[in-house]
Amino acid sequence: MLDGAIAPAENSRLFGHGEAEAFLAQSYKSGKGHHAILIEGPEGIGKATLAFRFANHVLCHPEPTQAPDSLGDPDPGSIVSRQLASGASHHLLHLTRPVDEKSGRVKGAITVDEVRRAGKFFGQTSGTGNWRIVIIDPADDLNRNAANAILKILEEPPRRSLFLVLTHAPGKLLPTIRSRCLPLRLKPLDAGAMRQALSHLGFDLAGASGEQILAAAGGSVSEALKLINYGGLDIAAAFEDVLAGQGPAVRKQMHKLADILSAKDSETIFDFFSSLLTGRVMQSARDAALAGDIEKAERFARFSSEFAERLALSDAYNLDRKQTILSLLDDLKDAL
Known part of the structure; x- marks a missing residue:
């Protein structure tokens, strides 16, 4: 979880999605x-x-016809809220990428073993x-x-x-999965909702830097947190300088940027850079x-798929991240 964020299961406030809630x-x-x-x-x-x-x-109001016609803020002190926040609810299963026990890193995918937990979950609670x-x-x-297991x-x-x-x-999802779900589209947050959400997290966006963060975040609170707490603004500026520059000085800038992005415990900022690159x-x-x-x-559309694949392969096979970054930057500069 990002520094400064509140885990979704613990967050009692939501901003900007009133229509979806209704x-x-x-x-x-x-x-x-x-x-x-x-x-x-997004x-x-x-x-x-x-x-x-x-x-x-739903869990607080298990009979639909007796439920309120609006979603209120969850009561953090209620039994349901406490169980959801601690991951101890017998009525909810949260499937996400698991942590690799050997490396301690989050795995690159949700595996079929995780989905099998859903089968056990339904089996254990079938009579309740x-x-x-x-x-x-x-x-x-x-x-x-x-x-495919989820689809079944x-x-x-x-x-x-x-x-x-x-x-x-x-x-990117299987069409058969999409066809069995009711779509509910959420839009990026507007400036007002972004200010409310970040204020709820304890951040004040007053001044020019706040406007810069709002503009760069694109309506995403997680992007704003990367900009605020992980040096995202500096990474974005360095990225643009590399793309615009020429000559030996740019090679030095590229290596400096690649060193930062491939350093230990740089997963969050590397993900930020990956999104910046593909974007x-x-x-x-x-x-x-x-x-x-x-x-x-x-040609650029093909580059997008190719870059995403190279980034995924680098992560999957633990390739030299610095060399991957330098190679991608070289190719993007050539393309531009």
Whole structure:
């Protein structure tokens, strides 16, 4: 979890998604709610917080027709809230990337072994008559076997089960998974909601630096935290300097940037850089398409997929991260 953040299961406040909250509450109260909801939207805008908030609502009001028609802030002192926050609820299973016991690092995918926990979860609670909720956070991280295993459960969902499937990129999910879920799209937070969310976390965005952070965060609280607590603004500035510069001095800048991004305990800022890199490539593709240069747009679109694959391979096979970064920067400078 990012420094300065509140775990979604513990967060009692959500900002900027009132319409989505109202939809979920009213759909549930009708008694005709869908058994699987695909909560879509960019990373860091509150999808997981909304999922836990809705799960809290359902578990506190197990009879839909008797539930309130709106989602209130969870009571941190209630039994349900305490159980969800501690991961001790027998009625909710949170599926996310597990930690590798040997390395201590978070694995690169949600594996089929994790999904098998859902089968045990439903088996152990089959006779309780209570709601059983599974939050998949995010489904983008499911590997192929895990995705197929989830699909089988979605095809024949147990009675009084609810799946809250989170995704940053719904287009990457299996079409068969998407087709069995009700999509609920969340938008990036506007400036007002961003200020409220960051104030709730104890950050004041007054002044020019606050405006700079809001502009760079793109409506994502997690991106704002990376900018504030992990030197993201400096990394972004160094990245732009490298792309714009030429000559021996730029090689020195590239090596300095690569050293920072490949240092020990740099996972968060490396992920930030990866998003920065792929985002810049896709922006170049869009700019080329708008300018009518379809060939250039297609080339940058291919670069985007290729860069993402190289980053994933570097992580999966523990390749020299510095060399990967230098290679990607060289290729992007050549392309630009």
